[in-house]
Amino acid sequence: MDMGIRGKRALVCAASKGLGLGCARALAGAGVNLVMNARGAEALEASAQAIRDDFGVTVATVAADITTEAGRAAVLAEAGDVDILVNNAGGPPPGMWTDWDESDWLKALNGNMLTPIALMKAVLPGMMEKGWGRVINITSVSVKAPIAILGLSNAARAGLTGYVAGTSRQVAPKGVTINNLLPGTHDTDRIRGVDSGTVKSTGKSIEEVRAERAAAIPVGRYGTAEEFGKACAFLASVHAGFVVGQNWVLDGGQTNATI
Ligand code: NAP
Numbered sequence: 001m002d003m004g005i006r007g008k009r010a011l012v013c014a015a016s017k018g019l020g021l022g023c024a025r026a027l028a029g030a031g032v033n034l035v036m037n038a039r040g041a042e043a044l045e046a047s048a049q050a051i052r053d054d055f056g057v058t059v060a061t062v063a064a065d066i067t068t069e070a071g072r073a074a075v076l077a078e079a080g081d082v083d084i085l086v087n088n089a090g091g092p093p094p095g096m097w098t099d100w101d102e103s104d105w106l107k108a109l110n111g112n113m114l115t116p117i118a119l120m121k122a123v124l125p126g127m128m129e130k131g132w133g134r135v136i137n138i139t140s141v142s143v144k145a146p147i148a149i150l151g152l153s154n155a156a157r158a159g160l161t162g163y164v165a166g167t168s169r170q171v172a173p174k175g176v177t178i179n180n181l182l183p184g185t186h187d188t189d190r191i192r193g194v195d196s197g198t199v200k201s202t203g204k205s206i207e208e209v210r211a212e213r214a215a216a217i218p219v220g221r222y223g224t225a226e227e228f229g230k231a232c233a234f235l236a237s238v239h240a241g242f243v244v245g246q247n248w249v250l251d252g253g254q255t256n257a258t259i
Contacts, residue, residue, distance in 0.1 A: 004238030006031030010084035011075065013037045013066045013119070016044040018188035019138055020088040022225030026233035027084065028055040035060045035079040037071075066119075067111045076122050083130070084236045085123050087116035088138040091190065092152035100152060108152035112139075113159040120178065124171055133176035134236040137164060141184040143247065145255045161247060168245035177244050179235050184251020185213060186223040218253030 009032065012024040016038035024036055028051045036051075038044040041063035048059040062078045064071035066089050092108040116137050127133025139157040146154045161180060168178040185191055198209045214221050228250055234240055235248075249255055 001239070003030035003233055003236070005084070005233075005236060007033070008083040009033050009035070009079075009081070010086065010236070011035045011037070011079040011082045011119075011123070012086040012088070013075070014088035014090065014138075015086070016040060016047045018190060019183055019186060019225050019228050020086065021047050022227075022229030023086045023088070023136070023138070023232040024229070025051060025054075025226070026229030027086075027236060028057045028059070030233050030237065031055075031057065032084065032236070033058040035062065035075070035082070037062045037064060037066055037075050039063060039065050067115045072115065072118060072122075076119070079123075081126050081130075082123055083127065083132065084134045084136075085119060086136050086138065086232060086236075087119055089115055091140065092150070092156065094149040095152070096149070097151050104152060105155075108156040109159065112153060112156035113163070116160055117163055120167070124167075124176060127176045128171055128174035131175040133171075133174075134240070135176070135178040136232050136235050137178070137180045138232075139180045139182050139247070141182045141249055141251045141255055143180075143182055144249055144257070165245050172244045175241070177235070177241060179240075179243055179245065180247045181228070181231060181235070182247055182249045182251070183228060184223060184249065184254045185217060186225060186228055186250075188225060191222065216254060217251070221252065223250060223252060 010027050012020055014020040015024045015036040024034055036048050044061050044063055048061045051059050060078055062075045064074045089111050142150050142154045143157045143161050164178050195209050199206050
């Protein structure tokens with residue numbers, strides 16, 4: 001299917017690996033030129049070069065921490081007038097509700113709520129002026145089904161979700177859509193790190209840990225960054241202009257809910 005976005009320009013945050021990279025590659029496959037960001041310059045440039053080689057689109061890179069004001073300023077200066085924004089950043093660490101103090105909360109809120117809001121505030125006026133734009137926020141299935149040890153993530157991402165619910169209706173009349181993608185378990189460095197932790201704490205093999213986790217997912221496997229990216233590209237496409245303020249759960253059926 002032609003996504004109808006060939007030649008458009010996208011900013012993809014936190015995109016050197018994992019789900020952000022999956023989104024960047026799927027957009028590039030649809031002919032979109034990219035500005036990619038991550039903190040580590042080496043992995044970022046390697047991923048960007050692979051995209052240039054594979055898809056022939058232009059890719060600029062900005063190595064910066066997107067959760068800082070200076071990082072966002074550098075990224076936005078390079079990105080300029082974008083048509084598509086994919087918001088992403090690392091997730092907060094796990095823990096117990098009894099442990100988190102104000103500084104933990106401020107860090108989580110900054111990374112997973114205020115940073116994407118600041119980036120939307122920066123690019124939405126240009127999109128509205130042009131009469132076309134797409135914002136896709138990578139959040140988490142924990143917005144729909146809380147994961148207790150990820151309370152910082154549950155709360156910060158729920159705050160972003162509330163912001164999107166209202167704001168998406170305000171910008172839709174100008175041809176701009178904002179939607180959220182809610183990943184369940186995907187085979188990325190982050191989940192591999194969590195699985196390694198389970199290996200250490202249980203003494204089980206990595207194969208056992210992964211098999212047990214996969215067995216809890218109705219499709220019987222982890223998701224891939226590639227298929228996640230394709231969902232992102234569809235939301236960014238001309239075909240998704242009627243999808244506004246939605247929260248798409250991509251979890252292989254793991255969240256047991258009717259709607
Ligand atoms: P990942 O494989 O660890 O990749 C994270 C990417 O983000 C890397 O490119 C990393 O590069 C970049 N990054 C991290 N913090 C950054 C920052 N402050 N500024 C700029 N770039 C940053 O993670 P992932 O699995 O793709 O997860 C992406 C998001 O989805 C996270 O918020 C995660 O919590 C959420 N999520 C993932 C899953 C899953 O199954 N994978 C499930 C639910 C939610 P650098 O380290 O070089 O900056």
